[in-house]
Amino acid sequence: MVSTISDIAKIAGVAKSTVSRYLNGGSVGEATKKKIQLAIEETGYSPNPFAQSLKAKKTNIIGTIVPRLDSYAASQTLIGIDEQLKEVNCQMLISNTSQKLEREIESIYSFAKQKMAGIILMATEITELHIQAFDAVKIPVLLIGQEHKDFPSLVHDDFHAAYEMGKYIFGKGHRKIAYLGVTERDIAVGIKRKQGFQKALQDKEECEIRFYETEFNIPAAQITAQTIINEFHPSIIVCATDNIALGVLKAAYLMGLSIPKDLSVTGFGGYEITEVIHPGLTTAKFFYREAGKKAAETIVDLINEKQMDRLTISQFEIIERESVDNLL
Incomplete structure (x- = not known):
């Protein structure tokens, strides 16, 4: 059976608002704090990080917008982002737009309403509507795959x-x-x-x-x-x-x-x-996976207001196999 804040409050003998305040890092007396901690241990309660983040002033969730999920490049980049974010106790929320421009724009505004700490956009093109959305949401945005002079970008060479x-x-x-x-x-x-x-x-x-x-x-x-x-x-x-x-x-x-x-x-x-x-x-x-890790590092640095290069360029390698004939 899934435990709730109400269960924790009942076992600890405190109000639900007190449990909520404790879970969100608010001020709670030491004696009450110990009661709540014991109740959490007894029930095995695990708070929903997304629900917590909506109540917090600063979240640890990064919104990531991808044009398609059935792309090798996108999936490998997402793996890299996810692996690196976990290293710094952050999480990723994905929005798949199915290569529809209007859904990309909607996702930017939606993530802002959900209090994402930052947004990573795997872009296929950057339009005026994108720029308007970036300016309106006023949260850090990182572009992957496309370059724009006014926004931090990570591109392949x-x-x-x-x-x-x-x-x-x-x-x-x-x-x-x-x-x-x-x-x-x-x-x-x-x-x-x-x-x-x-x-x-x-x-x-x-x-x-x-x-x-x-x-x-x-x-x-x-x-x-x-x-x-x-x-x-x-x-x-x-x-x-x-x-x-x-x-x-x-x-x-x-x-x-x-x-x-x-x-x-x-x-x-x-x-x-x-x-x-x-x-x-x-x-x-x-x-791609390495680029994803670098993107995760970069968005976290942007959130923490560190000085960043406007453009980061990922590496490449020519892999020679059997599909090219030597005509010389």
């Missing part, structure tokens, strides 16, 4: 990861190249990765490069890949995410193509599945 990927595939002899990206509303994935890739190959006159756009999911990427292969016949498709790369691999398989003999493929992310599939996917690995 998308530009340089794509730059290194471009140098890598050129060094493998690829000259007829398709780049399969996403909407440029997503600054990090849609623009910075594309720009980094362009920078790496901008002076390579012998290259023929075409840029395409798809959605983040595998089925959409598969359909777009079939069009690219039929119309352009590239030696390689460089994909803006590992999920997109998986869609390309599926399209190639259904079309009877051999990877990497008939078509090379690369991705970005470093998802675990890219290591176990055959052939393994060459990719730019981002360290």
Whole structure:
């Protein structure tokens, strides 16, 4: 049977308000405090930290807003955040927005009403509505994945990861190249990765490069890949995410193509599945769990009003596997 404050009050012989005051750190006499402590031990009562936080002036709960829960990047980042917050006796409350902008904005205001100590937003884009919400709620906000000059941000090194990927595939002899990206509303994935890739190959006159756009999911990427292969016949498709790369691999398989003999493929992310599939996917690995831990450290520092760098950049590593053919 679950114990309540009423049970504790009855056993201790005190008013419920006294028990509540004790649980929320208020002033209670030593004799009364001992009675309440004994009653808690006797019943095994465990206070609801969320309910307590709503009554407190300062909570230990961090609101975390994610665009989707079925994303490897999001899930690994959340694990990192949760692990680090537990180290400092904080908790995480998650709001999944299913990639709906209006739900992101609603979640910001909702978390503020619930007295979150701070908010971590895994952003896909930052709009004026976001900025208005950040200014209105007046609690610390940290952005992950997107950068904004007016708010603390933790981003992956998308530009340089794509730059290194471009140098890598050129060094493998690829000259007829398709780049399969996403909407440029997503600054990090849609623009910075594309720009980094362009920078790496901008002076390579012998290259023929075409840029395409798809959605983040595998089925959409598969359909777009079939069009690219039929119309352009590239030696390689460089994909803006590992999920997109998986869609390309599926399209190639259904079309009877051999990877990497008939078509090379690369991705970005470093998802675990890219290591176990055959052939393994060459990719730019981002360290999502470590980034999550750093985000948790940063939001706690922001809450405690410590001086912080406005921008933190996470590391990456090019992982070479079997999906890229050497044409030299």
